[in-house]
Amino acid sequence: MDFAVKNFDHKAEEVVRRGREIYERDIRSKVESDFGGKFIVVDVVTGDYVIADSDSEAFDLAEEKHPDGVHYVARIGHRAPYRIGSRPGAPR
Amino acid sequence: MIEGRISADGCEAFVFLTVLGGGDREREVEAVIDTGFTEYLTLPADLIRALSLPLRGYGEVILADGSVVKVGIYRARVVWHGKRRGIEVQQSDGGPLIGMGLLQGGSLYIEAAPGGRVVIEEFLRRGSPTQT
Numbered sequence: 001m002d003f004a005v006k007n008f009d010h011k012a013e014e015v016v017r018r019g020r021e022i023y024e025r026d027i028r029s030k031v032e033s034d035f036g037g038k039f040i041v042v043d044v045v046t047g048d049y050v051i052a053d054s055d056s057e058a059f060d061l062a063e064e065k066h067p068d069g070v071h072y073v074a075r076i077g078h079r080a081p082y083r084i085g086s087r088p089g090a091p092r
Numbered sequence: 093m094i095e096g097r098i099s100a101d102g103c104e105a106f107v108f109l110t111v112l113g114g115g116d117r118e119r120e121v122e123a124v125i126d127t128g129f130t131e132y133l134t135l136p137a138d139l140i141r142a143l144s145l146p147l148r149g150y151g152e153v154i155l156a157d158g159s160v161v162k163v164g165i166y167r168a169r170v171v172w173h174g175k176r177r178g179i180e181v182q183q184s185d186g187g188p189l190i191g192m193g194l195l196q197g198g199s200l201y202i203e204a205a206p207g208g209r210v211v212i213e214e215f216l217r218r219g220s221p222t223q224t
Contacts, residue, residue, distance in 0.1 A: 009183070012104045012162040015150040041149060055165070056180055071149030073165060082163075082182060084189070085128035085156030 018044040019072025036077035043069035055081060094173065096125070096210035098203065105202050105210045107190065111135070112169040112176065113143025121188050122153030125200065125210070128156065134184035140166055145181060153182060154220065173198070173214050 019042045027049055031040065037050050041062040042049045048065060052058035055073050062071050075081040078088070096107030107124045111133075112118045119139060135145075145166035152160045166181045172194065179194065197216035203209045 009162060009164060012150045012164055014153060016162040019150070055151075059165075059167075059180070062149075067201065073149050073151035080152035080154045080160055082153040082185070083128070083130045083136075084126065084153055084191075084215075086154045086158060 015044055015070055015072055019074065022047050023049075023072075023074055031076055038076050039081060042072045042074070042078055044072050045070050046089050051076070093167075094212040096212070098206060098208035098210060100191070100206050101181060102206040102208070105204075107210060107212065109190070110169070110171040111139075111143060113145050115144065117143050123190045125186035125202075126189040126191055127200075129163070129189050130193065131182060132179040132193040133168070134182045134186070134189045135166075135168075136185045136187070137148075137183055139182070139188070140183055143168065148180060151182075153184070170194075173212075175188070176185065215218045 015036040022042055022044060026047060027042065033086065038051050038053060039055045040049055040051050041058040043062060043066045046066060046069065050058055050061040050065065052061055054074050058073065059071065062069060094107055096105060098105050106122050107125065108120055108122055110118055111121050112216040119142065121139065123133065145168050148165045148167050150162060150164055152162055154160050164183045166183065167178060168181045169176050169178050195212065197214060198212045199215045
């Protein structure tokens with residue numbers, strides 16, 4: 001079984017899909033020029049978001065604002081916030 | 093100082109670390125050092141459950157082949173250089189990995205041969221000559 005299949009998580013799929021949709025539609029154009037490289041956590045229930053230097057800080061702020069929120073993390077201007085064995089800007 | 097080993101086939105460098113979870117749950121975890129991993133630690137789902145780690149959210153990880161997987165991100169505490177510290181953990185069922193996030197401030201020594209030594213030491217100490 002390959003890595004992607006073994007790691008398939010339905011809840012993760014759904015939250016990331018909703019988070020991406022909200023980010024692309026409502027947030028991206030407001031933040032991308034000023035906050036490139038920073039971490040953003042979007043509460044997919046309310047559409048609220050917070051920006052911080054690390055994912056850890058962004059989760060802290062988001063949990064303060066919405067303790068019962070469902071949180072999606074992204075890195076502004078990046079394809080994904082985390083990498084295992086791939087280089088930044090590597091071809092897709 | 094944290095000590096580990098190169099696997100018997102010489103292909104992986106690993107160290108043991110203690111991961112602390114909810115209540116007084118804790119596990120000794122054998123984790124492979126992966127300098128291509130940008131974060132702190134990955135753990136498989138069964139360990140995340142056994143430790144009752146609180147969920148922080150969901151996000152994506154780009155893998156070596158350029159593909160993207162969607163994962164849960166959890167909060168854990170680990171004992172690292174003798175101190176407890178809070179870190180984020182990405183769920184991954186390929187076996188625990190330690191990434192560059194956790195290695196920050198450390199120096200890594202590897203004897204890349206079967207059974208070779210692996211040593212991680214702190215170098216960002218107060219008064220250290222490397223600190224400017």
